[in-house]
Amino acid sequence: MLIDRHDLVALLDRATGKRVTVVSAPAGSGKTSLLRAWAGRPGQDRAIAFVTVPPDQHDAQMFWLAVLAAVREALSEGHGKGRGEGLSAGLGAGLDADPPPAAPGSGGSVLVDAVLSELRAGGRRFVLVIDDLHELNSAEAVDGLRSLLSRLPPDAHVVVAGRRDPPLRLHRTRLDGELAEIRLAQLRFTEAESRELVAAAGLSLPDRVVAVLHERTEGWAAGLRLAVLSLAGHPDPERFAAEFSGSDRTVAEYLLAEMLERQPPGVQRLLLRTSLMDRVNGELADLLTGATGSERILLELEDSAAFVVSLDPERTLFRYHRLFGDLLRLELRRTQPGEIPALHRIAARWSAAHARPADAVRHLQAAGDWPDAARLLCDRALGLTLDGRAGTVTALLRAFPPGADEESPELALVNTIAELNESRPVEAAAHLEVGRSLAAARPPEHRNRLALTIASLDLLLARMRGDLDGIREQVGALPPVLSVPSNADVALGSDLRALALLNLGVAEAWSLRPDDGERHLTEGAALARDIGRPYLEVACLAHRGFTALSRSPALARRRCEEAIALASRHGWDAEPVIAPALATLAATFVWTGEPGPAREWLDRAGRVVSPGSEPGVRLLFHLVTGMFHAARGDHGRALEEYGSAASVQEVMAGEHALANLVTGLTAAAHVRLGRTDRARAMLDALDDERAGTPEIRNARALVRLADHAPEAARRELEPVLDGTAPSRLRLTSVEAHLLDALACEALGHHHTARKAVETALDLAEPDRLILPFTLTGARRLLEAIPLHETAHATLIADILDIPRAVPAAGSPEPGPGLSPSELRVLRFLPTNLTRLEIAGELSVSLNTVNTHIRRIYAKLGATDRSAAVRRGRELRLLSAGRS
Amino acid sequence: MPGHLSPGHHDPMGDDPSVYRIRVGGCLGPTFLEAFPALTAHQDGDETVLTGALPDSSALYGVLAEIEALGLDLLEVHKARP
Numbered sequence: 027m028l029i030d031r032h033d034l035v036a037l038l039d040r041a042t043g044k045r046v047t048v049v050s051a052p053a054g055s056g057k058t059s060l061l062r063a064w065a066g067r068p069g070q071d072r073a074i075a076f077v078t079v080p081p082d083q084h085d086a087q088m089f090w091l092a093v094l095a096a097v098r099e100a101l102s103e104g105h106g107k108g109r110g111e112g113l114s115a116g117l118g119a120g121l122d123a124d125p126p127p128a129a130p131g132s133g134g135s136v137l138v139d140a141v142l143s144e145l146r147a148g149g150r151r152f153v154l155v156i157d158d159l160h161e162l163n164s165a166e167a168v169d170g171l172r173s174l175l176s177r178l179p180p181d182a183h184v185v186v187a188g189r190r191d192p193p194l195r196l197h198r199t200r201l202d203g204e205l206a207e208i209r210l211a212q213l214r215f216t217e218a219e220s221r222e223l224v225a226a227a228g229l230s231l232p233d234r235v236v237a238v239l240h241e242r243t244e245g246w247a248a249g250l251r252l253a254v255l256s257l258a259g260h261p262d263p264e265r266f267a268a269e270f271s272g273s274d275r276t277v278a279e280y281l282l283a284e285m286l287e288r289q290p291p292g293v294q295r296l297l298l299r300t301s302l303m304d305r306v307n308g309e310l311a312d313l314l315t316g317a318t319g320s321e322r323i324l325l326e327l328e329d330s331a332a333f334v335v336s337l338d339p340e341r342t343l344f345r346y347h348r349l350f351g352d353l354l355r356l357e358l359r360r361t362q363p364g365e366i367p368a369l370h371r372i373a374a375r376w377s378a379a380h381a382r383p384a385d386a387v388r389h390l391q392a393a394g395d396w397p398d399a400a401r402l403l404c405d406r407a408l409g410l411t412l413d414g415r416a417g418t419v420t421a422l423l424r425a426f427p428p429g430a431d432e433e434s435p436e437l438a439l440v441n442t443i444a445e446l447n448e449s450r451p452v453e454a455a456a457h458l459e460v461g462r463s464l465a466a467a468r469p470p471e472h473r474n475r476l477a478l479t480i481a482s483l484d485l486l487l488a489r490m491r492g493d494l495d496g497i498r499e500q501v502g503a504l505p506p507v508l509s510v511p512s513n514a515d516v517a518l519g520s521d522l523r524a525l526a527l528l529n530l531g532v533a534e535a536w537s538l539r540p541d542d543g544e545r546h547l548t549e550g551a552a553l554a555r556d557i558g559r560p561y562l563e564v565a566c567l568a569h570r571g572f573t574a575l576s577r578s579p580a581l582a583r584r585r586c587e588e589a590i591a592l593a594s595r596h597g598w599d600a601e602p603v604i605a606p607a608l609a610t611l612a613a614t615f616v617w618t619g620e621p622g623p624a625r626e627w628l629d630r631a632g633r634v635v636s637p638g639s640e641p642g643v644r645l646l647f648h649l650v651t652g653m654f655h656a657a658r659g660d661h662g663r664a665l666e667e668y669g670s671a672a673s674v675q676e677v678m679a680g681e682h683a684l685a686n687l688v689t690g691l692t693a694a695a696h697v698r699l700g701r702t703d704r705a706r707a708m709l710d711a712l713d714d715e716r717a718g719t720p721e722i723r724n725a726r727a728l729v730r731l732a733d734h735a736p737e738a739a740r741r742e743l744e745p746v747l748d749g750t751a752p753s754r755l756r757l758t759s760v761e762a763h764l765l766d767a768l769a770c771e772a773l774g775h776h777h778t779a780r781k782a783v784e785t786a787l788d789l790a791e792p793d794r795l796i797l798p799f800t801l802t803g804a805r806r807l808l809e810a811i812p813l814h815e816t817a818h819a820t821l822i823a824d825i826l827d828i829p830r831a832v833p834a835a836g837s838p839e840p841g842p843g844l845s846p847s848e849l850r851v852l853r854f855l856p857t858n859l860t861r862l863e864i865a866g867e868l869s870v871s872l873n874t875v876n877t878h879i880r881r882i883y884a885k886l887g888a889t890d891r892s893a894a895v896r897r898g899r900e901l902r903l904l905s906a907g908r909s
Numbered sequence: 910m911p912g913h914l915s916p917g918h919h920d921p922m923g924d925d926p927s928v929y930r931i932r933v934g935g936c937l938g939p940t941f942l943e944a945f946p947a948l949t950a951h952q953d954g955d956e957t958v959l960t961g962a963l964p965d966s967s968a969l970y971g972v973l974a975e976i977e978a979l980g981l982d983l984l985e986v987h988k989a990r991p
């Protein structure tokens with residue numbers, strides 16, 4: 027029953043010459059019908075993506091994923107292809123089709139950028155239609171949309187439609203003449219259009235009847251459509267029109283009653299009893315009505331009316347027009363209030379069994395079954411969060427009556443998950459304690475299930491705090507999670523088990539128990555794949571590369587590349603989840619002396635490592651960045667990065683696998699800068715256990731060499747070389763042999779030196795570990811080696827090929843690579859302005875400022891605003907003159 | 910905080926229970942009135958006045974959202990001082 031509204035269609039066509047069109051008008055004004063008719067015309071020269079925001083959308087990421095999917099879909103279609111198919115596919119993306127999985131807990135700004143780059147790369151005229159924007163209840167998503175509109179490429183146009191003017195701050199766009207608006211006044215049907223609508227429905231009514239309908243409905247689309255439905259097969263349209271005209275009821279209410287009255291009882295029952303659902307199929311409708319044949323009725327309704335829409339090409343899933351559904355719900359509430367809780371319970375059971383946990387919780391809440399709702403939400407909160415629906419979890423939490431979370435261990439645990447997702451470990455820990463104490467008062471059959479969740483959250487919390495020993499203790503208390511759970515707990519148990527394996531594997535990786543870590547991470551990744559949790563799989567694989575780093579950087583590199591490729595397939599290669607793999611991959615390139623790729627991966631890692639990242643990853647990132655600078659001879663910058671790494675270690679509850687390497691390299695950097703005393707002092711201050719580790723022994727050997735005490739240096743190295751204090755890092759072993767070679771050289775033992783170098787080369791060869799040769803300065807020993815006397819001629823040639831490290835002083839400072847917009851934000855950091863105020867000054871969104879600040883911190887190695895300012899000042903980035 | 914403010918005191922958070930009078934176009938029948946269980950309705954010509962105490966401004970916005978969802982014509986919102 028779509029009619030061609032030429033004037034409005036022409037208006038929309040003309041509007042695409044501007045940047046934005048806003049269609050803003052009340053419920054039932056015909057916005058969606060107009061846009062679908064406009065977008066669905068065949069033979070258009072532009073690609074059109076159509077996204078409908080689902081009811082009460084709280085998840086920024088779900089929204090952006092739907093937009094991204096629709097944009098990609100629209101761009102992948104050929105010019106010659108009819109629009110119809112693409113349009114329904116686009117609608118599907120917004121309404122029902124499962125969106126691609128999202129990475130939980132990260133900002134949507136990455137996705138906004140992805141949408142923009144698709145649009146730029148598309149290279150053709152493009153229109154993005156976003157319908158029902160008033161349903162978008164996520165400030166973050168609205169921020170993102172604002173940012174999208176401000177950065178739209180010239181051949182792209184956005185249409186937003188909704189019941190109220192969108193909060194997109196479009197006044198500037200309007201002043202620039204770049205905004206087109208379609209409002210209620212234009213959307214009202216003219217009398218001629220009303221006649222066309224009646225005719226399109228196959229009715230032939232006298233013009234005076236149509237005139238009465240038009241006048242009484244004031245051209246309101248929903249009113250006209252309801253009237254047409256009521257008039258289908260009506261014996262006396264003249265009388266209908268007269269009575270309608272004489273009634274003082276609102277149009278919608280009057281016509282709804284008329285329309286329902288004309289339906290057979292079975293249809294009436296179906297309409298009312300399914301109205302509580304956002305979406306319904308034949309099976310669910312049969313359950314709700316207690317009858318059979320519902321699917322046939324739904325199909326007939328869609329064929330005969332404009333108020334039922336099928337959501338899939340097979341026409342098995344339906345929804346009502348929003349306003350129509352609302353009207354039916356009110357009528358149900360008026361006529362059969364007692365039935366409503368029972369209907370919600372049926373809907374909840376069905377939703378839970380059909381992988382719609384959020385709908386199920388919502389229906390239980392609507393039925394007033396609060397404890398059941400809390401239990402279900404607690405069981406599913408982790409899964410929902412991992413699916414990128416943390417916003418939904420929060421919204422469901424808020425829908426409980428005030429104070430409910432003070433009595434419910436389940437809600438306390440859901441709060442824990444929500445806080446962990448926001449990287450707020452302190453708040454999470456507080457909620458977890460409340461949950462633990464409330465759970466103790468529960469009957470045993472509930473307690474076991476709660477214990478499972480609590481144990482798993484303890485583990486996750488320990489990991490976020492860098493409490494590596496704590497994790498291993500917690501795992502000791504975990505047998506119920508790690509043993510296969512029974513019956514209904516299987517789904518919950520699998521999620522928790524995969525998460526437990528991830529946390530355990532990560533703890534083992536960071537505490538340099540690589541074999542255990544690798545085993546658990548591999549197992550976790552396999553389980554995650556089996557249960558369809560790609561995010562957990564990527565998380566496991568992202569850490570797995572690190573477990574191989576000590577043994578074989580070449581293997582670590584392959585593992586990281588695999589993990590990044592998988593993340594990329596899900597669109598997560600710029601998400602925090604992949605940070606460990608990015609940093610580890612950068613490490614392998616630093617170690618093999620390839621500064622180009624090392625810089626590239628460090629940059630990518632820097633964009634996703636933030637002060638909120640887990641400590642293990644932050645420490646690795648700073649350490650590797652420091653080694654990168656040290657390899658270039660910039661020991662000042664290296665020291666700063668090592669300092670950042672050390673301060674991460676300070677806030678960690680457990681010792682990081684690389685902590686000794688950080689300390690050793692810090693001392694080495696001091697030596698290189700001629701501050702041997704500082705190096706000696708910091709090494710002397712270490713306790714015996716740390717002092718005996720190979721990394722620290724190497725550092726002390728370096729100090730002795732600087733002191734011109736090569737004998738003493740050799741004594742320091744002896745336990746490392748003879749295997750009494752073996753290093754778990756191949757890198758450290760190579761370094762020890764090279765330091766020994768330098769000591770021998772200084773003693774005039776050229777033959778021994780030569781042998782030590784050859785051993786170092788033997789160890790370095792399989793993974794091409796070039797860094798120690800650069801860092802120790804041992805490359806000069808290589809120059810003297812006749813190539814026919816070594817098995818490593820190629821490696822030697824490669825090492826000698828690397829340009830000599832440039833001294834820090836006087837060399838051109840490449841700067842930390844801040845973008846112009848990041849520099850603009852950086853220059854506001856010394857002021858007292860809040861982030862929101864900075865956003866106002868720069869006319870960008872708060873979200874954008876947050877993103878810039880995150881990147882500034884990462885690039886400057888700062889953990890807070892004052893550190894960023896300090897660092898910016900040192901690099902002379904704060905004056906606008908530079909850059 | 911609720912209940913401690915004197916009458917007429919400006920209430921920036923809107924968390925005071927207040928009596929509201931909301932006028933919409935058309936005559937609302939029993940079906941539409943199901944949408945406003947907290948309010949009583951009386952007809953005033955071809956308009957309907959919904960009156961009742963709402964606990965805070967969130968409740969008011971809830972009512973306004975219903976009015977929007979039903980496509981009703983909102984004519985006036987009046988907050989009576991308690």
